[in-house]
Amino acid sequence: MTRVKICGLTRESDLDAAIEAGADMVGFVCGVPIETPRELAPARTAGLVERVPEGVTSVLVTMPETPGAGVELAERVDPDAIQVHDCSPDEVAALADRTDARVLAGVDAASDDLDQYATVADALVLDSTDEQGAGGTGETHDWDRARTVVTDLDVPVLLAGGLTPENVADAVRTVDPFGVDVSSGTERSGGVKDHTAIRQFVDQATASQPVTT
16 A cells, blocks of 8 residues: 655644544654745654654654764654755765664656665655755656656655645556655645645545556
């Protein structure tokens, strides 16, 4: 069954709604050099991570200036996994060597370095990124290419980028990813989740089956 990650959580009530809906992973944005209503202070992030029950993976989503900065932040927040964006394969490898948390590499779907990331990360988050290397753009990308990536790489791939309750079933059928990752597609406003949309997203993602060829 397709795993579901609900990202960009900022409130206890939204976190609880994601967990109740059946999310497998929950993401918290902290330590990013861009302006976003989803960013949390480290102490706030740690408090929400502590609220995540066993069996649900807590994910720190960040853009560290150096692998060392990523390690330091992960030690403060104590997540199950750390998802980094705008990092080279070498930086991802250095981070993975220095933390016990699983390391997810957020990568642009059009990148030519995906095979290199796949050798050093525990999973890839295949996203549409902006000029700063950040995800969460709300834009979809080429799902046919994404399916090729999923087929060719020997690493779990989470599909992100412009997913909503309305299109996630088609995405799962087309790409057959390990998981799907949504942030703005389940929001009422920036950083505030729509609990009905969360439930619909999880239901649609987990009920869908890939198209076999």
